[in-house]
Amino acid sequence: MTQATSPLQDADLDALVRPDKVHRKVYVDPDIFALEMERIYGHIWIYIGHDSQVPYTGDYVASQIAGHQVVMVRGADDSVNVVYNRCPHKGAMLVPEGTGNTRKLFRCPYHGWTFHLDGTMMTAPLKNGYEGTCFDPANPEFHMTKLARVERYRGFVFASMAAEGPTLKEFLGGAITSIDNLCDRSPVGEVEVAGGVFRVMQQSNWKVFYENLHDTMHPMVTHESSVVAARQQYRALPEGSPMPLELLVMDGNGEPYPFWESLELRGFDNGHGYMEAIFNPNAGNDPVMQEYKAAMHAAYGEARTAEILGMNRHNTVIYGSGSPHTVFQQFRVIRPVAVDRTLIEIYTFRLKGAPPAVFERALLYANVINSPSSNVMPDDIEVYNRVQLGNQNKVGGEWVSMHRYHGTDRKLDDGSVSINGTSELPMRNQFAAWRRYMLAGDAA
Template structure:
């Protein structure tokens, strides 16, 4: 499929209540997504706590572009293209570590300061009389075009144009604020390493599922049924924490229908929490810590914001209640890596943090009783969309019932509004031709989302 032919058929791929399955299966559409969406949007890089000391680094991707987040000797966190200007080799290996005072390319030993500027080239005389300029930007590890952070969460954009980070985040900035505010000391720390799950499916399926409440009772029936039976037979219906988490997917339809979804420009959304604040000793001690840190009135305001999954399109999904960050790394049209980071609320007890770890293991880990269901269904969707049995993917659920709010669109419970909102942003990004030009703000009154 040529780019030109894609431009002419783009309007036929995404409709207000359905999309063509090619947006999940066409490799050429995937390549354009890497350029037009991940090449323009603010993409989540990591958290400043992952690089606490000078020389600490963390490697990741912006779409297909390898980058490295590093703290320099001044304390500044930089995001650099992970590329040596000599032969194009990745300077820093995958993962994390401490580079010391410099980066050194393993191929020909070129060295770079932690701000990316070239520091030294072996046998400098070999370049005398040539066009080589060690002070030129073309011989540095270039900085990513735009880098910004909010409450320690670092984002970067490859485009020089477009909204600043605050405007981009819109209403979801309150999720990041609440994430940090829930810590008695006002900040969070990435704890330990990262868990990765490879999914044989398109990257968009994961983000859609993060705000799809209607799937939970069916997809996770085996685990929530077993959890409820165990709670009744062994705990007289008083479920311990682990069972309580799994049982949540088995709530009746009326529960899901009562939840609120809120959607914003650029494809973002979130919905209400599905777990109420527990009243056990660990939780009560935590609340006492918040009261002591903020005062009872402010502590109550912080805890009143109670959300489940937030989607910051196109790259991440924070879960504030149990201190998780899920990060989307598209690898191919039918292959995605999801990274799961667990955070610690600074100032909380070890017992409270253990609960966060338990949630990670139950819901997000590769051995999770919940995640395995989702990953299998993503794969089934990806394989089924290769069938000749149909070409369209329905997004009709609660279509026409969404309500326009102030700078947001509100839907109830089982709506597919978040999916429609993501594709509204998808279309805005993809309709803009190549180059640095940014799509206009999606606009919450767009008739393709609200009907």
């Protein structure tokens, strides 16, 4: 990918990240945001969608990478293609953002040029009008442009705008185990997107959400109101009643500090990582879990089932793409729009072969925790915006602290791990990757 010129020099960028702090400009400077879209999003693997979203020929999902409109489409040969959503004639988008079916070809709504589902040109109306010019349907200049690289892993489709770089597996590193665990929770080892999507435009920089995913110091403060409401609701139930799941998932944010300090935080290369889960619903023995575990035992045996369900992770960070939640089968896709705007798309997955009640539980979690109308997400959105507005102050302070438990991280063969679950290891790990991507010498 061609590097654009920028007034920012490598020395300027390097000075913005220190081992225990970052400069506020990384969140509010439009020039830095533009360079991030080029040097980070223009090179790394980005999650596009899941192949279950395009089951039939012509099915498509249109979205964007770093402001570039792209479309994932199922080809007639059952391939999954990712091309830029742009007609080479006048530049019009071939399909609108969202999902749909374009049948056996793309047809431009402006002048009627048509393209195969892999983006190669078919024909154009009144071709005789192009005689004597350089127009040739076989010329790549008149094809829809494919993204440089596209790979699928267990149905998850990633693409890179860069022609060269690590493979998808190399890029994901240790974070790939979370994708494996999400799929392995299905008795047949497969998942599919179901239940629609929540879309939320947050008034904050994209990096704020990534940091918060593993910020274990904020839940009992930011989400105090929803914790209090859940406990009040529970006290109104008959004495001795079990706490319903919808209240339990909100109450979990109110655990005391020693609980959070006991959790595991793990950081991987390239900015990825995970946080141990707050609680494990699969540890119960209610009728839903009994039926689910019976299906898993039949598929994997008891020992392997215990291993799969025992991997109890809350939020995994796939840097640049978003966050899968394996226990409740969610994927929050994080798409930067502007220096102070970030689009979040929340998808729910169905575990193929699992009892329907397991999917209903996942939908419940999505609505209670991730819905924009929930009692939980609005708290985060409000705080993210306050971070954004506060960091715009030029005289209120220049640096953002990431000191907590700095100097105590342990480097293991399979990633870095903190000695304390309230460490800011994840933030330091993400900015170590950010710094490496942003310095021009490593950008390619």
